[in-house]
Amino acid sequence: MNYFFITISCYLFFLFIQRKTKLSILNPVLLSITAIIILLIVVGQNYDDYMYGGRLISIFLGPATVTLALPLYKNRHILKSRGITVFIGILTGSFVAILSVYFLSKLFGIDKTIMLSLLPKSITTPIGMEISEKIGGIPALTVAVIVITGITGNILGPIVLKIFKIKDSVAIGAALGTASHAIGTSKALEIGEIEGAISGLSIGIAGLITSLLIPLLLLLL
Amino acid sequence: MNILKQLWIILFVFIIGELIVFLIPSPLPGNVVGFIIMICLLQFKIIKSEQIEDVSNFFLNNLAIFFIPGGVGLLNVLNLFNGNILKIILIVVISTILTLLSTAGTILLMEKLKK
Structure with a gap:
């Protein structure tokens, strides 16, 4: 089967459904992943079979991240006036992301290996995988949880921020990028260019901060 | 160009x-x-x-589409969730909400204090 074509078809179909229904829970990424996994199970093929075509899409993930530089460059004036507060916001958010996973895992009685795999859930996959491996987590599980976190932020982010009456573009962008990396950023870009620009920046900063914070916090806790 | x-x-x-x-x-x-x-x-x-x-x-x-192949990789780790799936999703949801609010809240609070 041509999974390159199937992936694009699924995405466009579910995007169409979401635009018609305007229901954020009908997230095109979530539904496409679910549909493709079900299809693979039904036809009895594995992930390698899928990636023969799927790779044609995933190879562009890295270059796509590089293009996040463009909206940030266009809105660089924001960083001159609000750069420091944005940085402190991302720092606080990253701290909360790690500590909340740690304490919630204790509360729910989650195994230590799984807890360690969950710690870098809010940051971009390449950094998250590496941290997970370093601290004794399961990198494959971390990747899965990172995608789940991204979709969660993408769906819940706009709703939660609206409930708390947060309307500021810079705050919205930083929140989406820090909590849910590039999948959150794709939502930020839909909301507006400033949101997308700050969210893209937050991916890099949150990733860097988290890679330094996790080993440090594990020493202290 | x-x-x-x-x-x-x-x-x-x-x-x-x-x-x-x-x-x-x-x-x-x-x-x-x-x-x-x-x-x-x-x-x-x-x-x-x-x-x-x-x-x-x-x-x-079209940024979102590039994550689909990675997400399909969930297929390979479904067994690792080992009955923890609901707990993990609950942790992810609560932690994501806290992260969103603390990030945005810190920025807005600091800028309010500065004024």
């Missing part, structure tokens, strides 16, 4: 980022290093925004 040339510039910057990370151990992955290089190239006017604009907009407008 020619779409192929635009794509070439973006791929080139990405590959330079990957190469730097390969040669010099870094806490950041190659794509984030490429992102930083691209900002510098734009800032120092070595690349003009028009030279990458169309292809960048294509990527940015």
Whole structure:
């Protein structure tokens, strides 16, 4: 089967459904992943079979991240006036992301290996995988949880921020990028260019901060 | 500008980022290093925004689709969730909400205090 074509078809179909229904829970990424996994199970093929075509899409993930530089460059004036507060916001958010996973895992009685795999859930996959491996987590599980976190932020982010009456573009962008990396950023870009620009920046900063914070916090806790 | 040339510039910057990370151990992955290089190239006017604009907009407008193949990888780790799936989703949801609010809240609170 041509999974390159199937992936694009699924995405466009579910995007169409979401635009018609305007229901954020009908997230095109979530539904496409679910549909493709079900299809693979039904036809009895594995992930390698899928990636023969799927790779044609995933190879562009890295270059796509590089293009996040463009909206940030266009809105660089924001960083001159609000750069420091944005940085402190991302720092606080990253701290909360790690500590909340740690304490919630204790509360729910989650195994230590799984807890360690969950710690870098809010940051971009390449950094998250590496941290997970370093601290004794399961990198494959971390990747899965990172995608789940991204979709969660993408769906819940706009709703939660609206409930708390947060309307500021810079705050919205930083929140989406820090909590849910590039999948959150794709939502930020839909909301507006400033949101997308700050969210893209937050991916890099949150990733860097988290890679330094996790080993440090594990020493202290 | 020619779409192929635009794509070439973006791929080139990405590959330079990957190469730097390969040669010099870094806490950041190659794509984030490429992102930083691209900002510098734009800032120092070595690349003009028009030279990458169309292809960048294509990527940015469709950013979500590039995560689908990674997400399908869930297939391989479904067994690792081992009955923990509900707990894990609950942790992810609560932690994501707390992260969203603490990030946005800190920025808005600090700027209120500054005034």
